Amino acid sequence: MTRGACTRRPDLPWTEDAHRVEDEIRAVMARVCTGCPVRERCRRYASDTFASAGFWAGGFRGGAYTGDLLDLLAELDTTELKEHYEPSARRARSVHRKALAS
Numbered sequence: 001m002t003r004g005a006c007t008r009r010p011d012l013p014w015t016e017d018a019h020r021v022e023d024e025i026r027a028v029m030a031r032v033c034t035g036c037p038v039r040e041r042c043r044r045y046a047s048d049t050f051a052s053a054g055f056w057a058g059g060f061r062g063g064a065y066t067g068d069l070l071d072l073l074a075e076l077d078t079t080e081l082k083e084h085y086e087p088s089a090r091r092a093r094s095v096h097r098k099a100l101a102s
């Protein structure tokens with residue numbers, strides 16, 4: 001069975017919250033992920049299960065999203081998710097713009 005490269009580096013904070021991990025350590029973790037034989041499966045699992053914390057496939061998940069939801073949706077590769085969330089994201093943007101204009 002092929003295992004994740006992170007299993008050989010239990011010294012790294014794979015399940016820690018992003019804000020607690022220094023940039024240098026993140027870079028080491030990202031390098032471990034770069035050579036991981038199950039990286040794509042890891043990325044897909046984190047995405048499919050909406051993992052909201054921890055380090056997966058080269059990056060931390062979780063934390064407050066401060067950008068525009070429509071920009072975030074544009075980056076998603078899951079059509080079903082886009083179709084589900086896009087209408088409410090458009091409504092939220094419209095309400096936000098009206099509130100700013102008033």
Ligand code: SF4
Nearest residue numbers: 004006033036042057
């Ligand atoms: S890609 Fe996933 S399984 Fe592989 S080392 Fe990174 S966190 Fe571990």
